[in-house]
Amino acid sequence: MEALRQLLDSLPTPAPEIIxxxxxxxxxxxxxxxxxxxxxxTEKSQAKLLLDIINSSFLVQVINEPTRGKNIIDLLFINNSDAIDSISAEKTIYSDHNLLRIFTNYRKTMLPPTVTSRTEKNPFSSLNFFSSQVNWERINDQM
Structure with missing residues (x-):
């Protein structure tokens, strides 16, 4: 928990969006x-530390349905509730935890590819700088 606190405390101000x-x-x-x-x-002190960390970082826990049995143990903390579009917890055959499907409102910006041109031309011989060190005649004789 202390590593989490240090990580969150190291973020610049204003804090970036956190998920x-x-x-x-x-x-x-x-x-x-x-x-x-x-x-x-011990569990109580760890839980209180977690609550203190999320409070001081202005984080909100948004999973409200059970993620394992009747418990909510898989958590999602955010500092911008507008970032989340929807959340669902679904049973899966792969784990005793429910599968969390979290959809955000973030959209990937597609940038056009950057086209660069090279004005300098390299001769083929410069591509293999070890070429002069290879005994080509010996290799040819062994074939």
Whole structure:
């Protein structure tokens, strides 16, 4: 958690748009209420640290349906709620976690290809700078 805090604290001001997602594995942290239930003191301190980090970075957790069993443990934090178009959690045969399908409002800008021309011409001999070091006669004799 401390590495996450350092990473977020190192971002320039104003902060860029942040999308942070992963399996945080806090089944005892209930979303969206942010209520801690039935956790050990170590788990509780880690969860409180996470909540402190997201609060200080102005992040909001937006997954509101179970991602594993009845728990929301795969989380998505953002600092711009307009960035997310839709989210769904779907069962999959590949994992005991539901598959999160997250669609953003970001669109890839297609730039035209850059065309460059080379004005300098290289002779073919300069392409193989080891050519003069090869014993071509010996190679030819061995063939």
């Amino acid at each position: 942070l997602t992963g399996d945080f594995n806090f089944p005892f942290l209930k979303w969206p209420e942010r209520i801690l239930t039935g956790s050990t003191s």
